[in-house]
Amino acid sequence: MTVTIKDVARACGVHVSTVSRTFSAPHLVNPATRNRVLAAADDLGYRPNRAARALTTGRTFNLGLIVADIANPFFPPLIKAAQAQARGRDYHVFVADTDEDPRVEEELIRTFAKQVDGVLLCSPRLSNRMIERLAEDVPSVLVNRRIKGMPAVLMDVGKGARLALEHLAGLGHRRIALLSGPPGSWTSNEMQAAAAEMPGLDLLFFGPNQPTESGGLAVAPDVAACGATGVLAYNDLVALGLIEGLTAMDVDVPGRISVIGFDDILPGRLGRPKLTTVAMPAAAAGRMAVDLLLQSEGEGAVINLDTDLIVRESTGRANT
Amino acid sequence: MTVTIKDVARACGVHVSTVSRTFSAPHLVNPATRNRVLAAADDLGYRPNRAARALTTGRTFNLGLIVADIANPFFPPLIKAAQAQARGRDYHVFVADTDEDPRVEEELIRTFAKQVDGVLLCSPRLSNRMIERLAEDVPSVLVNRRIKGMPAVLMDVGKGARLALEHLAGLGHRRIALLSGPPGSWTSNEMQAAAAEMPGLDLLFFGPNQPTESGGLAVAPDVAACGATGVLAYNDLVALGLIEGLTAMDVDVPGRISVIGFDDILPGRLGRPKLTTVAMPAAAAGRMAVDLLLQSEGEGAVINLDTDLIVRESTGRANT
């Protein structure tokens, strides 16, 4: 039924090993023979069987990509870029979703461990210790997480937070609410750390919050009540949920409260008010993470991507 | 390094075939032995090698999922649901993105053909003939595409369009613009077909359009100029882009023009004006498509999912 290396070999009167070499070590076969083989293979529609190849070589040419939540608009561009990059290198990528559950995350990594050549851990929620342990079983690259000794692609969340807070300060806001994300989030910690170092601000911390609109919706009453006039949210979804909640309570954004998000996802760019947010280079991160994983040299390489504040309509002058 | 079936066999003094059977045909092995094997396997951390298994059985326990654009918020919930469902049946899923390019789509299907047990073709753009031909090489299930003889999960776009147009008509709109999607889109055809049968409406067709915000942005001038007071857009992204463009031209939505989208994606639910739209059960579709693919009986089964109009803020009374 399916055409194998044997059929190709028979078709042009050579041994299977010659066919094999034509594909995996072309320089070892005579150009004339090689062309005959190539022609026959093309003719028969031969495609090497990846499972068989994986069995002997130990390389599957598959990658695993694990994210907390595919439905969070932050991830799709990252996934898309990673997948495209991998495809260009003849790799396929398994995408999996942990539903923000560290246990699922752990199980997923274990499942992937021996079946892929490497995994991309995007915003993992597991502990450092656990990740280090799991990474012993499979080459891993972190995205938005920093663990000593492990390769990672980071986005400069600290800078983003500083820019955001400076922007708020510049508009006259002093009392500012900081909505953190889920437990275990590196991004959330970075934001908090950066914020804590900003002088002259009166910071209020709320969290942990679900990194979704419902998370934002849920804290809206607290935020409205705390007297803050500016808010820095864990991500755009939280920011949008918050605005939703505030608006429902007749608290105008940005009239009474200014809100800044993180990620620059599509929903924030549409509708009204358009979100002021910190742009995160998700696609670039996906691309570079794949590269990092595949080149494997530069073991502990860490790439730091730039972030930028995009001012839109959800922030305005403080009117105290 | 990695622990194989052999190690487990040695560890409890049985033959490899017994270990194999413990996992793939438990009823064929004595409960006592089975337990010893299970214990040893667990102890050593044994995980069957999928590549090896695939080689002998011909089943990879992998699925392919091909979508036009991962970054279109319509797809992630579908992908997420499909992936979760597959995982529950011990399948992994390769996600791939065609970037709306039929050639990439074809190549992707060919590449997957022999490496997966089946593919999900979500809103494919290829011709019927081509899809039928490719489907000979690999079990396929269509999502949002109807081809005779092939299993499919459809969403009732016709009903959605009718509801939407009736809603507009009920608000007094008579002259209505219909923004179609990309060429090759079944959904787009269904919409048009349903619309064409609605009596008493003055329909204007615009298209094909890119199924993105830019697509909507781009037709905004034409829509504003054509005198329509109601619009049915190919999807929410187009609708949101259109609103964006109209607003920029000082055409109020829904004040002067009412807009209805399709999909009920997140961005439409946030911001202002919130989109009136036809809700599409994307997650259910992903789940059912996987089931359809895996049960494989009921060869040409077609599942028809219901759609519903969700009235929000982008539609209002016609004021002529």
Next chain:
DNA sequence: TTGGCTCTGGCAACCGTTTGCAAGGAGGAC
């Protein structure tokens, strides 16, 4: 002519599992 070198391609073992076949043992019916 001979020895040695380089190219090329065949041979066969191996990767980790599955599975048809057969053998051995236990147990039941007679």
Next chain:
DNA sequence: GTCCTCCTTGCAAACGGTTGCCAGAGCCAA
């Protein structure tokens, strides 16, 4: 006690490639 079954397990041949090793051919220099 014998025969027949059923249950359990071992044996070995696949599955489709890859790769180390070896041999023959062709070439060159001495």
